[in-house]
Amino acid sequence: MDALLTAKKVKKVYSIGETKVHALKGVDLDIYENTFYSIVGKSGSGKSTLLHLLSGMDKPTEGRVVFQGKDMGNLPDKELSRMKRKEFGFVFQAYHLLPELCVLENVLLPVYLDYGEPDQNHVDEVMTCLGLQDKYYKFPSQLSGGEQQRVAIARALMNKPRIIFADEPTGNLDQENSDEVIELLINSSLRFHQSIVLVTHDMDIAQRADRVVHIKDGVLS
Numbered sequence: 001m002d003a004l005l006t007a008k009k010v011k012k013v014y015s016i017g018e019t020k021v022h023a024l025k026g027v028d029l030d031i032y033e034n035t036f037y038s039i040v041g042k043s044g045s046g047k048s049t050l051l052h053l054l055s056g057m058d059k060p061t062e063g064r065v066v067f068q069g070k071d072m073g074n075l076p077d078k079e080l081s082r083m084k085r086k087e088f089g090f091v092f093q094a095y096h097l098l099p100e101l102c103v104l105e106n107v108l109l110p111v112y113l114d115y116g117e118p119d120q121n122h123v124d125e126v127m128t129c130l131g132l133q134d135k136y137y138k139f140p141s142q143l144s145g146g147e148q149q150r151v152a153i154a155r156a157l158m159n160k161p162r163i164i165f166a167d168e169p170t171g172n173l174d175q176e177n178s179d180e181v182i183e184l185l186i187n188s189s190l191r192f193h194q195s196i197v198l199v200t201h202d203m204d205i206a207q208r209a210d211r212v213v214h215i216k217d218g219v220l221s
């Protein structure tokens with residue numbers, strides 16, 4: 001079986017004035033479908049940088065990131081943006097919900113950004129899967145942190161992406177909400193056949209993954 005997404009000899013160097021930070025020093029990684037990966041390592045080891053490069057949010061200094069045969073570094077910006085909206089879902093530590101929109105409007109944003117029509121069955125299925133069936137018309141300020149993160153996950157699932165990228169998604173939540181959000185993220189990815197690539201400091205969460213990717217000083221171990 002071919003990998004869905006492949007990083008080949010990926011390096012990332014950040015330049016701050018004269019100083020160069022070698023954040024990734026030649027990373028090879030295959031992401032297969034229907035698989036949950038966690039990326040763990042100390043602070044500053046390169047976890048978020050790796051997630052940003054795998055998800056097309058940033059480009060490598062050297063090496064290639066290939067999604068379904070397409071080198072993301074060679075795609076025109078417009079095509080890359082379209083691909084990311086269609087194929088990838090994003091969940092961050094901050095929920096990034098728009099406060100003036102209700103839950104349903106927030107969740108449907110990616111669909112409207114692609115000039116699409118909502119698939120009402122999918123919307124209802126995702127919302128129910130995430131326990132949000134009675135929250136459609138609430139505003140973010142009326143929800144708890146855990147509920148807001150569940151809305152962000154629902155939004156990430158709306159376009160039926162192949163991969164969910166999550167960077168410390170439970171970083172702002174207490175233990176109980178954190179457990180619930182991870183449980184729902186795993187359940188929904190199984191239900192809707194997505195892979196998950198998740199960056200976390202929490203080893204209990206990391207161990208839930210099918211594969212734990214360890215990174216140290218920009219190198220996978």
Ligand SMILES: Nc1ncnc2c1ncn2[C@@H]1O[C@H](COP(=O)(O)OP(=O)(O)OP(=O)(O)O)[C@@H](O)[C@H]1O
Nearest residue numbers: 014015016021023042043044045046047048049050
């Ligand atoms: N935009 C940037 N400009 C310059 N240096 C950066 C930038 N982003 C990250 N770095 C540096 O690259 C290295 C890897 O950072 P990265 O954020 O990927 O680590 P991390 O493992 O996700 O850390 P944390 O767990 O603290 O979030 C660090 O030395 C960091 O200071």
